[in-house]
Amino acid sequence: MATVISNERLAEGVYHLVVEGGNSGEMGQFYMLRAWGAYPLLSRPLSIHQVNDNGVEFLYHVVGEGTEILAGLNPGDPLELEGPFGTGFPQVEGRVALVGGGIGIAPLYYCAQKLPESDIYLGFSREPFRTEAFRPLAAELTVDVGGLILDSVDFSAYDHIFVCGPHPMLKAAQLKGSALDPAGKRPDVYLSLENRMACGIGACLVCSVSCKDGQRKACADGPVFLAEEVLFHD
């Protein structure tokens, strides 16, 4: 059992949850959270925003009943944490860009800590949040509000690009990566996918992702995949 340290509202529907109890995790991994009894039925997967000896932090957007309950948590409240789970971003060398859209910036903070010389691109449709926390960690920080953050990223300038954001943004990042001249410099583009999960550990197959080599599990093989491996159907 974990304990809520703080649960601060950062923007409309966006919260920063700090929890005492989970102390491990790699970039892009997630925990399953539960702060209720039998209903809602399923726990909620949230990616690691930051983890250290003090505990683990999450950024989340209120989208349904589960996150609604999370938003009502107060310091001292108990919380069930299972994890860390999943295959996250690799520890890489070279020039790195971290590109986040909206709540998709959540896992990139821990990446920025682990990969200190990265350029960071944060895009928001309306109200930006958490940008000042990223600033000291970035070689260069670019923030966009209302536009398309991917337009600011010169893919050919990087060895590795980590992307997390809404579905259309992930598709666009895949396209942008594959459109580069194969003779020139091409970065490895990694996408952190989001999917509905039930177990979170790779047993139930509800979060299956179509990949070039067949069905993969977002919760166990991912949530991070090389962009070129993923087949987007819609």
Added chain:
Amino acid sequence: MINTTIDTTATIAGVSFKNPIVMASGTFGFGREYGRLYDVSLLGGISGKGLTLHAKAGNPGIRVYETPSGMLNSVGLENPGVEAFLAKELPYWETLDTARIVNLGGNTLADYVLGAELIQRDADARLLAGTQAVDMIELNISCPNVKEGGIAFGVKTPAAQEVVRAVRAATSLPLAVKLSPNAEDIAEMAVMCEAEGADAVSLINTISGMKIDVRRRRSVFNNLYAGLSGPAVKPVALRMVHQVARRVTIPVIGMGGITSATDIIEFIMAGATVIQVGTYNFMNLRAGSTLVEELQQFMKEENISSLDEIRGIV
């Protein structure tokens, strides 16, 4: 009176279960993932992810949706196929000290039979080598997700009878038939299974359900309907287990929304020999170890020394 020993064991067709808690097909993979969280050999048994003769990619689109006290799933039988399962998973199953149940589905009669034959052949080869990795086949005639087969076999008794008869002829392994609550007459279906030589029936599979996205004006699921499970289905499942247990002499494996020791006891009192736990695995990743402990505790408190004392008493 104080009970010094509590007997939670049960036997089905010579297969012994150290306790009545069996993990349900489709919620437990082949046990490996949960095996990292707790010792799955403390379970009565494991029913593996439903297999078909050939690998299946499953359904596209949204596969899970929460409902009040339940969930709808539309996984569509994604699985590696029988042969890949035998090669990749049985070395692991061989190491487990629990009843190992292969769940077998199919879209055609021939697929069911060929799948059963492959499993039988593997079991025969292992027997010669002095090992064993499969204790029972659970025949899935009821998966409501696959358009071309599943539902048709499990709804009408004559169609199901053909499959049960053919698979019974193809394997000498203990055979349980998993029944669909969508069957026209589930008790009649169970009676047929017994007559055709099944060693047990298990029920219920998920109840066919639906969810509409009102803004998009379409079903949430690409496959239109999906299977309802979880605590929401428990009263229906319990009633069906009770009805079936009254009509057959073969053991009944009961399931549907079990999340506690008292839920288990209810199913045993309704006539189940052992039970299965499915959706609860998603609510509590350590459901198996939680329930094994809770059941011991409950039996101790209630002075039940053996499940035989209470089985079918209602």
